[in-house]
Amino acid sequence: MNRIVLPNIGPLRGFLALFVVIFHIPELSKSLELPYFSDLSLFHKGEEAVWMFFTLSGFLIIKQLYLEQKKGKVEIKKFYARRILRIYPVYYVVLIFGFTYYHFLLPLFGIDYHLNYSLWEGIAWCVGFLPNVFNVLYAPGAILLVLWSIGIEEQFYLLIAPLARISTSKTFIIGLILFTIVSFILYFLPSFSFLRTYYFIYFYMSFGGLIAVLNVENKIPFLVFKNGIIRIFLYIVFFIYFLTDVFNFSSNVLLHLFSFPLFGLFILNISSEKRFIVNNKVLIYLGTISYGIYMYHMIALNFVLFIVLKSTFLNTLDRVWLILLINISTLVFTIGIAHLSFYYFEKPIINLKKYFK
Numbered sequence: 606m607n608r609i610v611l612p613n614i615g616p617l618r619g620f621l622a623l624f625v626v627i628f629h630i631p632e633l634s635k636s637l638e639l640p641y642f643s644d645l646s647l648f649h650k651g652e653e654a655v656w657m658f659f660t661l662s663g664f665l666i667i668k669q670l671y672l673e674q675k676k677g678k679v680e681i682k683k684f685y686a687r688r689i690l691r692i693y694p695v696y697y698v699v700l701i702f703g704f705t706y707y708h709f710l711l712p713l714f715g716i717d718y719h720l721n722y723s724l725w726e727g728i729a730w731c732v733g734f735l736p737n738v739f740n741v742l743y744a745p746g747a748i749l750l751v752l753w754s755i756g757i758e759e760q761f762y763l764l765i766a767p768l769a770r771i772s773t774s775k776t777f778i779i780g781l782i783l784f785t786i787v788s789f790i791l792y793f794l795p796s797f798s799f800l801r802t803y804y805f806i807y808f809y810m811s812f813g814g815l816i817a818v819l820n821v822e823n824k825i826p827f828l829v830f831k832n833g834i835i836r837i838f839l840y841i842v843f844f845i846y847f848l849t850d851v852f853n854f855s856s857n858v859l860l861h862l863f864s865f866p867l868f869g870l871f872i873l874n875i876s877s878e879k880r881f882i883v884n885n886k887v888l889i890y891l892g893t894i895s896y897g898i899y900m901y902h903m904i905a906l907n908f909v910l911f912i913v914l915k916s917t918f919l920n921t922l923d924r925v926w927l928i929l930l931i932n933i934s935t936l937v938f939t940i941g942i943a944h945l946s947f948y949y950f951e952k953p954i955i956n957l958k959k960y961f962k
Contacts, residue, residue, distance in 0.1 A: 611876040616883040617661065619891025622898040624654035624847065626906075626939060630932055633747055633906055639913060639931070640924045646850045653847065653864065655754050658899075659809035660868040662758055664876075667781070667814025670769040671821060674777060679770040683961040688762060690958050694951060695900050696755055700731050702904060703748040718746070734759050738803045748903045753804060755900075761807045765814070778822075781815040784808075793858050809865050816869040820877075828870060829877045836874055840881075843871045897943030897951065905938040 628651025631641035643649065673679045704724060711718045722743040730739035736752035739745065768780050789808040791797045799805075819825045830836040846852050846867065854860040875881075883889070891898065909931055913919050919927065 611665075612878045612882045613875040614661070614665075614872075615892030615895075616885065616888035617872070617875065617892065618658075618895035619888050619893075619898075621654040621657050621661075622891065622895040622902075623936075625651045625899055626902045626936060627932070628652070628654070629747070629903065630906060630935055633903075633910060634928075634931060637910055637914065639910060640928050641931075642928050647848050649850075650847050656806070656809050656861075656864055657868050658754070659758070659806065660813035660865060661872055663761075663810030663813030663815075664817045664869070664872050665813075666762065667765065667769075667810070668817035668821060670766060671774070671777065671814075671818045674769050674772070675774055679766065681766055681770050684762075684766050686961040687958045688759070690954050690961070691896075691951075692755060692759070694954050695897060695946065696752065698946075698950075699748065699900050699904070700728075700752060703746065703752075704728065706748055706904075706907070707746045720745070731756075734763070737805070741803050748907060751900055751903055757804060757806060758810065760805070761810050764807075765811070774822075778815070778818055781811050781818065785811040785815060789861070792861075808861075809868065812865050812869050813872065816873050820873060825873075828873060830874055833880075839870060839874060843867065891940070894940070894943040894947045897946045898939055901942040901946065902935070902939040905942055906935045909934045909938060 624647070627648055631643035631648055634641035635643075670679055670684065673684075704727060707718055707720060708724055722739075722745065727739060727743070727745060727749075730736060730742075731749075731752060734756055736749070736756040737754075738756075740750055740753045765784075768784075769777055772780055785808050788811065792800045792806065792808065816825070816828075820829070830839065846864075852860075852863060854863065913927070913931060919930070922930065
């Protein structure tokens with residue numbers, strides 16, 4: 606199976622990863638009583654960026670499953686092998702570092718961090734595909750916080766891959782439609798409040814996949830906007846969504862009901878682009894290492910803030926300069942770790958995926 610690179614997807618990944626980073630920098634700085642800046646709306650869009658990542662994941666991976674299905678059948682073992690090779694090496698690096706940091710390193714430096722769970726209990730939750738539940742129950746720390754979204758994705762694909770395996774093309778599409786509608790409704794029903802409590806937010810991925818599959822079958826050509834004005838309007842709405850609070854709905858139902866169709870339409874259109882293709886090498890590079898940026902940024906941020914807290918000189922800096930230093934240092938350190946990880950750790954493992962195509 607040859608890998609098809611869609612236009613603009615790489616830069617979009619980089620864009621979203623950076624939004625998650627700049628969302629967490631002021632949050633963690635504030636919790637440590639360090640100066641921070643978060644007055645602009647774009648500093649509050651980290652959660653929305655993760656929802657967008659979910660939609661993009663569904664768009665790409667469910668499309669891959671569907672194409673396999675049309676060629677013959679979905680080979681579940683090979684699908685999961687590819688997921689493990691791409692996701693779990695970095696996942697377990699962060700997991701091991703996080704537990705080591707909170708259980709051993711902080712006490713070594715005389716820092717009191719309250720832990721209300723045992724090490725083995727934490728490992729059981731995170732190895733068992735439920736880091737989202739673990740985070741809500743125990744608030745185990747910022748480094749381990751990022752693992753929740755990986756858990757959500759893996760839970761979803763444990764459900765959806767067997768569906769693709771046993772379905773025909775037609776029933777798979779119907780299944781995705783029903784799954785999206787039902788999971789959205791259940792998510793907001795009072796009797797299913799545990800879905801919101803533990804962020805079982807699957808409908809973004811299923812809708813992204815539905816859009817991709819319908820596009821493969823040429824069922825939604827009217828949603829790939831040929832009119833340049835409509836397409837530009839869609840792009841403007843997307844950037845207004847992330848850069849302002851114009852679409853700040855008072856109801857979570859309305860917020861999600863607006864968000865996941867917008868994300869699906871945006872991905873569908875930018876991946877079908879013939880004219881507005883982003884070829885900026887920096888943005889493409891950030892997209893290439895975006896998984897590492899997302900996974901490692903809390904480690905980088907904790908390191909930077911630890912240095913700031915322990916440095917008498919840095920604490921004498923003017924507030925503005927200290928905020929700039931924290932933000933720039935975190936971004937540089939995060940990108941550096943993600944770069945080294947991708948090219949010297951992840952890439953050799955990713956190359957093994959060719960044996961499971």
